[in-house]
Amino acid sequence: MAALLAAAGAASAAAPATTSAAPATPKQPDITAQQAQISKILGEVSQQRIEGHIRKLVSFGTRHTMSETESPTRGIGAARRWIKAELERCGAGTPLQVTYDSHVAPVSARITKPTEIVNVVATLPGTQAASKERMYVVSGHYDSRASDVMDATSDAPGANDDASGTAAIMELACVMAKYKFDATLVFMAVAAEEQGLIGARHWAVGAREKNWNVAGMFTNDIIGSSKGDDGKVDNKQVRLFAQSIPATKEMSEAVRQLVATGGENDSLSRQLARHTKEQGERYVKGFKVSVIQRHDRYLRGGDHMPFLEQGYAALRFTEPAEDFSHQHQDLRTENGKVYGDTIDHVDFDYIAKVTRVNGAAMASLALAPAAPQEVKLRTAALTNDSTLVWKANGEPDLAGYRIVWRDTTSANWEGSKWVGNVTEATLDLSKDNVFFGVQAVDKDGNVSVATYPLPLR
Template sequence: MRYIFSIIFIASGFISWAQTAIVKQDQQIKTMVDEVSSQNIETVVRKLVSFETRHSMSDTLSKTIGIGAARNWIKAELERYSKASGGRLKVEFDTFTQAADGRRVATPTVMKNVLAILPGTDPLDDRVFIVSGHYDSRASDVNDAKIFAPGANDDASGTAAAMELARVMSKYKFNCTLIFVAMVAEEQGLYGAANLAKRAKAEKWNLAGMITNDIVGNTYGMETGIKDNRSVRIFSEGVSVVETPEEATRRASTGTENDGSARQFARYLKEVGERYVDQLDVKLIYRRDRYLRGGDHTPFSQLGYAGIRVTEMNENFERQHQDVRKENGVDYGDLPDFVDYEYTRKVTQMNLASLANVALAPREPQKVGIVTSGLTNKTELKWESPVGEKPVGYYVVMRETTSPIWEKKFFVTDTKAVLNYSKDNYYFGVQSVDNEGHESLVVIPRSVR
């Protein structure tokens, strides 16, 4: 597969010539993508379902039933992957006590996220990327901790995706740190994610992006009759809730409400994911989450991190949050036989390709700016290289103001560029690139004199 992209090459900062370029797949990333196994994903989903319920308030002492048995199995499985990585994958419980909330947590409860941390190999690259699914489950009554709650699609599918990413990627080396997470208590109020987000802030992680895979295994919309095994949604916010008044003023004057860090991360997953995964259409949804709903990326977004949600195109509400039963000839309940494992494999491959590409890429350019010292119909940009690093070059990316994705890339080896396109009519960004074509995330320029 080859990904066709319009690229214009620039010499000495000015346009020299133009051509249609072919962005080739990196063979190492392609090998990793091909290693993702639908059979492994299905095995994990069915194993998680076998615990009967993974309700966050369920049994923690049994070795075969409940949330305790589930988290212990997840940890042991990730430790098995760690052995295959030569011990580089560090597995741990992220343990916390969740206070009673008078709603879905009746008494203070010890809860545990399961983390598998793959440290980066570049001492100068302190970036961290998190990818997660939530391993807890529920049925119709969110407070029933004993009823059979298989949670195959919601969200054993996302947990299996994160675990499969850990299995494959831990055998390789990346510049920066990747953290694979099975999150707890999503159904009780996003408590596992909230705890991990607070930890990231307290420990001052340079968290460059967080992905939650939540409900990524269904391809049939029962209500609509739509069958779609190639479309996947990525939800992202455009404006951060921690935006300062100064940042809000700048955004309003430049019209960059669609260019927050989460939205750039979502665009990145679309471009790189579709580059490596056949028969997959990534739909960018310009909302933080579904209408009036939330997920495990939300606590990260609320602290200013680039949190995004990956979710199937058409949710099936006869299977989601339902007691297992047959009623009027309709099967209700989130059972493993209803999961499309080939579809989950493609979604997992999209995650992998994007995370691998960004984790192998140079760090982002610094102090990116559009020069506004004079009125002109040209656009002059300038920036600085990442500290201690000199990428082989940079892409200046450009799109129409009405376009959801970047449409052109201008390759330069300098740290400046002058384009015959007006900043009034287009949006621009800059990303670093290495010899293998791995691109950093896009940085949106500020106005500079």
């Protein structure tokens, strides 16, 4: 393909011969090398600690949202107190801030009486002034259920659904608390997922009301087993569910422009998924991040959905093939078949791999610059090349920008061009034939999520 022209220096091409040449584009930092800090973090993720967390969560008998709250050993109250105490213990001496996010949920379809819903939230503040208001959230839900979603007394171990996800985010919080990141990381054990995503929705709505900059959210829900209901083991991949455009009655102007330019596969969540797949597979060798182009499993949902409702980019991690006899089931044996979400059906090594994928994504996002803003494609003239413009990032360690592209039938980026620290560039590629994105890169080679360009009229 023809060489790219950086618009910041392009005017010199038409200048008289006596005019000095435009400065050369600075060399692109190495974006393919593994970052030492991220590799070290992932090396510290402990399968043994994850197993210990799951065993402790299962020991509470049931963690149903309306279960016992006063007992020190049984019910959701004991579970949340233990989660908070454990995060406080492992975060001692670090900047990790552990709090309860609590509210009383009124009577609803799955809540029979006003019930206190308590999320346990561990926040690791960012250290760069230009980035600390940008945050990335990772969650697992610590409540559990039996066959009857209203049964608050029967044993409901919830080993996979979702002690697995809760253990993963606790491990990440404890490991990552010892490190510094430009942006802020939030680790949440949320409640009342089984009763209608109540805990996550409360936090997401509050974040939007406070105008918090949640640049990405991951939920880990049912990441505990590598064996499907057919008995086959698949421990080499995880599903990552990513929404396209929201299924709303009315389109926002941004979504309308996305659809008008064929960018349905370039939503905020799809861009986040591409980044997560790339980073996860880079750092966790031999493990595939399989992006599923749906917001969740068919007609089902999870704690990322309230974030999607608020306009945030949000994704769901789930094992490759679920075994429904070990999910939302009373503990029992029928005709020789064992039912129930018990710990003997959990693969701790597999959970550790998914935890590392989460860690790679979270760390790379929090170390990288923000995704470029106000990215546009010039459309004033009919041309076969493409000129993109964007607003300059404000990070002090910014090195510059790269433009990425792919064929319109491809899911992942196929080509790229480093353009340096400019805010306009022209490529000898037709905007009619490919999809573009613009990424920001810092001096250490950390790369932002790509931003899809909307038309500049």
